[in-house]
Amino acid sequence: MLQENRVSVIVPIYKVEKYLDRCIKSILNQSYENLEIILVDDGSPDRCGKIADHYKTTDSRVKVIHKENGGLSEARNYGMKEVTGEYVTYVDSDDWIDEKMIETMMNTLNEYEADSVQSSFYYAYERHNLYDHRYYSREDSPVILNNQSLIRELVINERIKSFAWGKLFKTKLIRDIPFRKGVLFEDVYWAHEVMRKVEKFVLIHDPLYNYFQRDDSIVANYSLRNLDQIKGLKERHVFITENYNNLTEESHKAILKSCLIHYKLLLLNRRKDKSGVHRKEVQQYIKKNYSRFKKAVKDDKELTQQLTLFYYHPYMNLLYLGVKKGLRKTKLIAQPVGLQKIRKSEGVVIK
Template identity: 60%
Template structure:
């Protein structure tokens, strides 16, 4: 039986002893006190396990789970098995929360009868904080999304991100939807299944979550496993075609954007793409689905140009992007909107 008003905070832990105190302390210090903190030590080889145990001995709201290493998805799934709260929040163990985050999310969930509440977030670096003001305003009013508009925003990946973190979920919605194990970018495989169950989704624009940008994170160093994100988008595409046909073009657009990005990344990291097999796979997909992709991007001039050039030869698209970057550097072309510098740390 889930406890009304209680928030379960699931924190998967692996090789983050440098950051763990900051993360856990930010949860303990939340202004909303009716929480349980589930620390899942995913077989971490450093001191994370003992640090978690120390917290468990001194803080009655903390549960510590030790398990063999199985990856982020497996750790989250284990944490979910121990959740007893009406609500669930996921926090990555190198990130941290603003003190009022959970209180704000819970109060607004009750006020708007929202199944999921998403907060704004900072891209947090050692020396600065950045805020994406293209789609969010720090002083903006809460924004309600229906199921239909929610799925569009998720697929377009602008206002609504695929990230599992930074959101408050009604536990009953997510407890039977496990994360896919053994993949990177596991949230892309998971989020659309959750949002399909949501009737009301609320966006709080204020940044209440700090998303730490680590140079040594699993997504910072490129490997072929990064291509899991394309596999996730393709898997999601099948779901979109079945349940949200009107978003098929938007889904193709997302796959194309990511495919072009990763083709160029593979080109820059040719040593890991033996015989160009991964690039050939991307090229084959784009060639096979060319007419559908062309229809999907017909209203976006730059993507249409990139698709056309790529179909002639992938290197032409690389040259096109390089020329555009050079012209922007010379200020001949306008720079795109970027992130707002919010704070420089001393």
């Protein structure tokens, strides 16, 4: 039987020795104390397992699971088996959370009688944070979404992200929906299955989660497994057409955006796609679905331009993007509205 008002915090752990103390301490120091903290050591070859065991001896709320390495999805699934709390949240082990995050989310969930709550977050770097203020400011009132609006926002992927972390869920909603094993971008395969069960969702704008951005370059660390994101979006598209047919065009738009990004990354990583077979697959998929994509982006001038250029030749689109980037650097065209930069040491916005 689930413990009323207890929040279970699942932390999958692998090769994060440098960051793990920061993560665990941020959870232990929460103003909301009715917690169960489940640390899942996914066969980490460094000292992570010993660090987790240390916290188990110092705080009775901490549980530790040691298992053979099986990946993030399997680690989260293992943690879910141990949950005894009425509510669940996930924290990735190189991230950390504000001391009032869980209290704020619990108060919000209870006030609005919601099924799930999402807080805003910082893209956290060593010396500064980035906060997405394109749609809301942190002082704005919470946004309440019904199921139809929630799925729409999830597909658009701006205000509502598919990330498992940064959200508080009723345990009963997610306990029977495991993460897909053996894939990257596992959240893309998982989130819509969860959100279809959510009747009321609340979005709060205070950035209470710190999403740590390592110095590792996405280009340097790109692998062919990253293409799992496109596969996940295609799989989700089937779900959308069957259950939310009015969102089909938004789903097509999301797939197109992902394809264009991955084609560029594949080109930058030609050594990992020596024969070009994966680039050809992406190119052929866009050409095959060109009319559907064109219809989906008809109200988006920028995407329409990129799609048209890509259709004639992918390099034409890449040249277009390169020229625009150069013009922005020379300030001949305006920078797009983006993220607010905040210096950590002073807590002030950097213009």
